[in-house]
Amino acid sequence: MTTARQGVEARGIQAEEWRQRLLGYYSNFLPSLRAEEEAERYAIAQGWTASMQERLERLVAETVLRYGFRVTIKLMELLAAEATYSSSELKGEAVSLRTGAQQIESRIMQALNVGRAKLPADDAAITSVGQMMHKGAEIEVSADRYELAARLIDDVREGLLLPILEGVKGGYAFLTESVNRAQMLDGRKNPWPVQPRYGESAPSWLIPGGTERVLIEHGDFESILEMQACNSLQDQHEREVWRQVLRTRVALGQALGSGEALGVPILQRKGAWTPRDIRASVTGVTGQQAGIEFPKSFEDFAVQVDAWLADARMSADLGKFMTQGLRAYVESGTPQQQVDRQNAFIAALTAAVNVAAPFARVKPSVVAELHPNLSADGRDVLVSTIPFTAGHPLHGAILDVFRNGKLLSPKNQQQSDSWFATAKVDDISVFTMSGEAMLPMAFDNLMTPIAEAWAQASQNKDQRYSFWSLRRARPLIECIPVGPAQLQAMLRGWFVGRLLGQVTRLEERGMGWRVQVWNPDPPYNGPQPFPFPLLSNQPVSGIDLVAAVLQSLPIAMVDVHTKGNLTPLVPYHRLIELGENYGTYLADWIEDATLPPGSPTPDSGVAGAADGAAESRRQAIRAALEASRADYESVFKEAERENNPFATPLSWELRDQILAALDSLMATTIASIGKDTSL
Known part of the structure; x- marks a missing residue:
């Protein structure tokens, strides 16, 4: 308006001349304004489109792990429907704005028609026209924004949201099939029905058998899992919802404590989405659809969880606890925990040796009848690697256990020395058998x-x-x-x-x-x-x-x-x-x-x-x-x-x-x- 008022005499100029002057300035000013706004809009759009797939994938992965596939699918279907509705509303609003902008010229004529031959530059009518022109420019720019938003929403729906929805449905179908099939592809019986479930009794295969002794009872699994997970979480709220946090961290390949992305997310990207409008694309590539893939069976999920646990950067104290060896376990914790764990280890080993010893027990009178040339005392002992070598505080106690169980004698002293070695082991197996082949009746x-x-x-x-x-x-x-x-x-x-x-x-x-x-x-x-x-x-x-x-x-x-x-x-x-x-x-x-x-x-x-x-x-x-x-x-x-x-x-x-x-x-x-x- 300042430019339009320049050169106008104090007495003013005629209304028609004002119309031509103002509309001319408006017509010249509006395209440059829209161009400036367009550059800003697309700069924002590029940032938005560049991060949209990653954010959506993260949200989908979190929702799947937190609420399940079916809830995620339903939410995404609702989101797709909402996107269609929002796009339609934006397009309708843009049309309405364009219609209003087309009426600017007639409104200017009405504002200038005040019944005077000439209008000075400071006339109220001129000021009113200036406000109309400013409003008209805003309307045009707003219509441009709505139209771009509608196009991007359509693009996101068709190229990103719906393809990802199909990926989620595919993941659900594969996972459902994997848990319902009678046997796995390699012929094994499907292990899904006997997998452990939080809050339920441990399945039988996790319960020690009659010949097994463990240091952590199956009834303590859940409490220990909670304790170890919470040890890595600093935020009190995260500790309160530790299971939800743990699932999210695993799903996104994040560090348990910090949430930093360090690993591979459970949702794999198979195609990168780019918008159809090249001006909204950071890469300069247009029209590519997104693609994702979930693990195709619950065993594939388990493999990814195992990989997460094995990476100490991500699993922190939880992973260290679950992947540590027997020696590390009895040597870790507070001083009192170490004492308790070492005592529990000796007690469990004693029980295991006592259970193992009878496996080779024979009846001398029957041996004399069946095998008169053999000794009833002959027995071989096989022991897997024991990680407590000479010099360790438990070494002597372990030897006493085998000696008291009559599995250690001068005959196998040299063999028993080979039982001990520096190695990471999770268990110790003890086998005894007859030193000679005998008929079953002797045992x-x-x-x-x-x-x-x-x-x-x-x-x-x-x-x-x-x-x-x-x-x-x-x-x-x-x-x-x-x-x-x-x-x-x-x-x-x-x-x-x-x-x-x-x-x-x-x-x-x-x-x-x-x-x-x-x-x-x-x-x-x-x-x-x-x-x-x-x-x-x-x-x-x-x-x-x-x-x-x-x-x-x-x-x-x-x-x-x-x-x-x-x-x-x-x-x-x-x-x-x-x-x-x-x-x-x-x-x-x-x-x-x-x-x-x-x-x-x-x-x-x-x-x-x-x-x-x-x-x-x-x-x-x-x-x-x-x-x-x-x-x-x-x-x-x-x-x-x-x-x-x-x-x-x-x-x-x-x-x-x-x-x-x-x-x-x-x-x-x-x-x-x-x-x-x-x-």
Whole structure:
């Protein structure tokens, strides 16, 4: 206005001349003003767009870790809708402002039309026009701002907000799939259902087993985590919300104490957004969309958390505590904490050694029977690295623990020296084993628990069946602890013994079958009992009896350990001997009706009469074998027809071996057996 008033006479000039003069100045002034404002706007816009993606990514990562994916997705959808609404409102406001600016010229004419021929420079009308022109310039500049804001909001929505929203949805989909799948891509069972959850009981895999001893009990995990995290936080408010702060720091790759960005955020940028308007872009590149990616499974999240913990710059005291070794743990803390931790360590090691020692305990009397050339005291000890070397205050106490546990002796003194070394270790493992290979029956701590459990359950039918219910995980042929040749021999021996009356059976109410085999050899001559009651999870029929007897062989082995001698195995050895020499036993009976001295007399209805002809004995035995084979075949076919795994006869699992044994015996009765008179 100062420029427009210059050169005007005191009497003034005509209104039309004022109009032309003022509008001319306005038209020349407005573009330069808008240009100046535009430069400032875009300078601000460049700063805004340059930081927008980083700020949004940080906010998204924080929200995901604090509130979860679903809440984050909903909030971002609301933000996208709000962006659309805001852009529309800004555009409408800009249009309204432009419309108002177009009315400036007519308003100037109205203001100058005051009914006087000439208007001086200081006339109120001229001052009013100046205010209108100033207001019009403000309106034009405001419209420019609104239009730029609307364009940038649209750009942010399309190029930044929606692509990031898709990335969040993708992360949620991948994570959901990873926790719901039955097994991992490498075939492992999905571990997600058994992951620890804050505020809930520790999962079983974090609870020490019977052979483990720990220095930090699982019930203390949460309180120790809180204490160690708060030790690194200086702000009282942050300590009050330490879990929220911890999640945020991990998500953004920040130092726990200071919040300084030092690591890799959990949200990875896959594309950098640049605005479509090149004037709003710092890089000079335009029209690129943002892209982000979250870890694709909860295990990927765990890997990133582990990496954060391993970086002492970020995890501070918390990371140091969680990644420290055993020696560092017992040597750290206040003096009283150190004393408590070292005492706890010695106590835990003592308990571990006491648990480990029985793993190689053998019963001397059984060792003498099974392995007369071996010593029952032979034992090897394996110990992983112990980080408390000579000179450390705990070194002597550790040696005393092993010495008192009888794991340290002059024999392994040189070996024990190698147990100690300077190294970072998290645990110490102690293993003991027999110094010599021995049969399972020699090991007291293996057999005694079985013997005690069987003794308690065997006298009650329901408890006995429960004892063996769901215990066998393999076919019966793989659970009888003998080789194929011995198994076949025992089956042949069973049928030979039944034919010759040397295998007897008697069913007792509530207890099942009492089975014996006659043995001719001292010191175990006479009837020798098989385990009684037999091992089974259901009542045993007569046709399943041989399978049940063989299934009970492990009980006989347990009895060997209990009694300290081999007597319980004598009946099984007798079956093998009968089965290996079946031809001789059958030939002696069929041809001459001869048996070992003191043997029971066979049932004439089964094996023929001793005073009868050889052919009659042959035919009787063959008829008995054929009838038995027919019975077994009928049972086996019925089982296959029913195809019911819960009602399958026990003998069906030995069907091939049983039929082969019967066929072998029948082959000896095809024709009369004569004495071999060849030279």
